[in-house]
Amino acid sequence: MRASTVGAALKDAAARDKAFLYDGDDTITFTEFDQLTDRVAAGLLARGSRRGDRIGLLGLNTAQWLAAFFGAARIGAVIVPLNVRYREQELSYMLGQSGARMVISTAAIPDFDFTEFFAKFRPQAPGVTDYLFFGAEFDELAATPAEPVPDAAAPDDPLMILYTSGTTGRPKGAAITHRSMLASANAQADHFAMTDADVLLGHLPFNHVGGITCTIMAALVSGGSVALLPAFSPDGALRAIERHRVTFLGAVPTMYVLMLGRPDFADHDVSSVRLCMAGGSNVEPALAESIRRAFPGAPLYGLYGLSESSGACVLSPVDDAPETVARTLGVIIGDFEARVTGPDGTAVPSGETGELQIRGGCVTAGYWDMPDETAEVFLPDGWLATGDMVAMEPDGHLVLRGRKKEMYIQGGFNVYPVEIENVLTAHPGVAMAAGIGVPDDVLGEIGRFYIVPRPGAEPPTEDELTAYCRDRLADYKIPRQFVITTEVPMTPVGKIHKVQLKNDYLQGSP
Template identity: 35%
Template sequence: MTTLIDSRATTLAALLRAPAARSPQHPAVVGAGRACTHGELAERSDRLAAGLVALGLRAGERVAYLGHNATEYWELFAGTQKAGLVVVPLNFRLAADEVAWILADAEVSAVLVEAELASLLPADLAVPALVFDGPAGDRTAYEAWLAAQPATDPHRDRDGDALAALMYSSGTTGRPKGVQITVAGLLAAVEAFGALFDVDADSVSLVPTPYYHIAAGGWSLITLAAGGTLVQFREPTPAAMLEAIVAHRATHAAMVPVIIGILCADPAAARADLSSLRHVVYGASPISETLMRRAQALFGAQLSQSYGLTETLGVTTLLPPADHVPDPATVHRLRSAGRAVPGVEVGVVDVDGTPLPAGEVGEVVVRGPVVTTGYWRNPTATAEVFLPGGWLRTGDVGELDADGYLYLRDRIKDVIVSGGENVYPAEVENALAAHPGVAEVAVVGEPSDRWGESPVAFVVAVPGARLDPDDLLAGCRERLAHYKCPRRVQVVGALPRNPSGKVLRRELRAPLWAGHDRGIA
């Protein structure tokens, strides 16, 4: 190990200045998009920061990013931190009206947008839009604008509980909520996970998922802060991931078990030189003993499982390499999400918020420096998610064993996690209910070998109406990002309800999950 993350940094800007000063010629980003060194990243983010200040942006104002994974995202991230601004990464799979709503809710003062996605911006957008990787049309071309800015770091760093980012996740009422990510929270997450995964200046980290996910953005930040190299993806197919591991001699990789399974079954992977890998981190679902053995044989690397939420910066529990051993006495731990990481507390409470002892099932709660301060300009939602003492309600159901291992059982919230994306039934139900022939609708998740789980819609027709599932799906796709749309629509005579009239989603979900150990992916 050559260089560890600087734990003395009190701002994110300082954290990212250090590797550039230490090793300016060392690669920072490789793979898809424009490669750059740490020195080049520092120089371009200085220009971006200076340019945003020149535009009149004041400390604390928000700047959105709408694009696929690209080096420009990290220029913006570092630039906003140097300028004392807040980055708002947007999901590039969203529909135009969803993008418009978030831009308005966050009250952004500027947008950095990929040319391919610029059509998603509102035509009447009243703030500067900098367009990269293609023609800018009537908007501002990013490269020409950046070149005209001085390479002068404004040093408007913010620290502590000042906001560093707003990360929007879909809401149970159909509108997304902005999760407040603080400078102190990200610093704590970077320090904790950097040490747990032995990330250093020689690390080459493969992160295939989009940066608007906290897991991908956080893991990438850890690598860059350590002075390591980030392997960037635009289309993360298993074949592309395998090629990148070999071509870039990746030392670390973040994956989901389904991708690990695909690689383990691929003859090309068995022939490839994967000896550079030191650590493979997976999440979203547990790993079976069989797949664990196959993964260890293929990668020859340590395995760790992580569990977390956007509200905890992806940092909650970890199942470390020591628990990935074929020991009959402890192999059951592979079904767990591991134990709380250093500095984070995990508990289980009943419906009244009373702590439960080991072995009893309740809602999982989390407390620590990585926990969000709340939802952007939404005090009601913030109050609903916090218990006295700073405990965050995760919405997940689970239990702790006597050794502190967390076993997840179900979700209190109705969120469906499909391919790593959060899909909230209320949002999908609202889109389907717009059809005049739909009287009622309920959306639940069903298991999917490829995506972990996928949305399924149960709809009840208005008396006398005839519903075509294909028409309903087509209408849904016009209103929502495609990954949120149901895999299938089933027309039913009625929805199951309790005596008070509430739809019993568990009765819709139960037959779909029969034979599975857990009720969540």
């Protein structure tokens, strides 16, 4: 019988007296981490935290962050994970909307002091009555004498209020439960036959399901280890892979681009990697091929998931050919269900484009204290409307067409940017491509695509890109505008921030 709360899952794992976390020069076993979690839980109780309280957690990927997370989970508190890039506007909104009463934060990161920030910020979050900082203060809390602390949470209690990354507008807090997070983590671990011999790279931010569910929880339920990287850098990731003999490498496409772009990539020994996983956005065929060449012993698989599904819900089958992985998202995993629906909510025939909907144990409990938004996305019969447009092939593979809200209508034809982005990134001079629809007096909307040239290559011209698309796409899909740029805005988890691109355009930015 599998554990149905995070606290119980950690207790089960504590029977394995083997490495769980590699944090800098320290190695922490499952047993040691379980004992640390008990001390942190006791310390939180001593400070007045109780089941159901919301605790904001802001920091880098460290063992202290995880101890705070698991300690809070053990007493039944609800974690509100916050990114270190957030500032006044995001923090005041998220802490206020969630009703947080405590914040545990890093004291500082390069170029920013959070102790000074929160000293001035406190009047904007009157509901927060307790602030604690990682470092000596947290070490004191974690030294609280403690017997094993009983698991106070129930399986369907909220575990996290995880705010959406904002690619679609105002953040909404997905209420991830203990049961839903473990359902996703177990389905992923089963799908990839993860074992206690696996070592995962912990570089995806923990305030995102890629970091906390697909990495930490997947390792927890399979008995694997995690090499922690406080924040992603291509050099740091490659050094950690080599030092800790990482076997399971999960990253968003942008991170692969940055790692592969390192001039010293070939100097690093990455032969331990048995599996590469790419999620967060579509893996363009050209990038998929580059990843396969860079990690020759490791097949590449796609992952699809979102905050509202607690983590992975669609993965590439392990026997998929490389061409299939590059072309599709994968298939539904575990005992979850998937369907593709039209505008009227009924299923569309195989091969036709519609909205992807997911049902199963991974689906979260809705949006925190947002009943109207919850009703729009979490349907009465248990289906989650993802907002992603896909086509389902006869064998169940899902082909991404784009975000429902990203689609634009050019001259009366529906256009999904991801299809054009896949074509553009196959061009030898293109590293990244991002498309949006913008107003046009004649066609209603037209495609405007931002192009980041490939390092070391001659930047393509607009005429060259137009001709390239004309040879490969229907005429109504050909972008009418190209912007050659050195960078595009990114969300904190490494996705291209299309909302910002659209807003910048509407505000007159080039």
